Amino acid sequence: MSWTQPLGELRVEIMAAEKRELDGLRSIVKEKIHDATAAAEAGLSADTRFTLAYDAARTLALIVVASAQPNTFAARRASESASYHREHSRGDESSGR
Numbered sequence: 001m002s003w004t005q006p007l008g009e010l011r012v013e014i015m016a017a018e019k020r021e022l023d024g025l026r027s028i029v030k031e032k033i034h035d036a037t038a039a040a041e042a043g044l045s046a047d048t049r050f051t052l053a054y055d056a057a058r059t060l061a062l063i064v065v066a067s068a069q070p071n072t073f074a075a076r077r078a079s080e081s082a083s084y085h086r087e088h089s090r091g092d093e094s095s096g097r
Contacts, residue, residue: 017066025063032056 006012036052 022063022066025059025066029056029059029063032059 003012007014032052032055036049036056039049039052
């Protein structure tokens with residue numbers, strides 16, 4: 001997959017992760033690891049412990065992606081996207097498609 005076309009069409013933009021966002025993600029990781037440990041101590045199922053640990057690992061992966069500037073992309077606001085699609089669909093209608 002290439003980001004060239006969505007970037008060129010302004011459907012996505014390159015964004016740097018904010019410290020507040022990364023701090024929030026780190027707190028989720030800490031909470032999930034704590035919950036997984038508590039689940040193990042409480043004798044909860046392996047499936048429950050796995051799910052909690054998996055959520056922590058997935059969130060860590062998100063931190064890595066969000067920190068990899070300038071490769072973090074964010075979708076433009078829905079209203080901008082809707083405007084984009086309206087403008088381009090008018091062209092399709094006028095061309096007889």
